[in-house]
Amino acid sequence: QLQQLRRRWLKDQELSSREPVLPSQRMPPMEKFWNTLFREQTSWKNVIYKAYRHSVFAFTHVLIPAWIIHYYIKYHVNTKPYGVVERKPRIFPGDTILETGEVIPPMKEFPDQHH
Incomplete structure (x- = not known):
């Protein structure tokens, strides 16, 4: 017995030819796209894939960190209001103001002053 x-x-315990039965796995859409694209290998497909991979690398390793650093510097490092102040450009007689097109008139001469 x-x-x-x-x-x-x-x-x-012996497996038949139909075993093991694995559940079908759901693929992410991009992985599914690349798998269907690369069923047959051609050079232009490799170029497209390399360009895609390089652009993903540039976006994740260059652009996003640059945005984070820019945000941090802009809103957290500069704590004083109006901390970055630039001087206005000097205006001399005869200069033209770009926004209005106005010409600065010459200065009046004062004969009694010594300069």
Whole structure:
């Protein structure tokens, strides 16, 4: 009795040609796209894939960190209001103001002053 059970158990442990039955895995859309694109290898497909990979690398390793650093510097490092102040450009007689096109008139001369 026990030997028959052992034999049956051992026979049940053998896999048939249909086993193992694995559940179908859901692929992310981009992985599915690349898998269908690369069923047949051609040079232009490799160029497209390399350009895609390089652009993803540039976006994730250059642009996003640059945005984070820019945000941090802009809103957290400069704590004083109006901390970055530029001087206005000097205006001399005869200069033209770009926004209005107005020409600065010459200065009046005062004969009683010594300069």
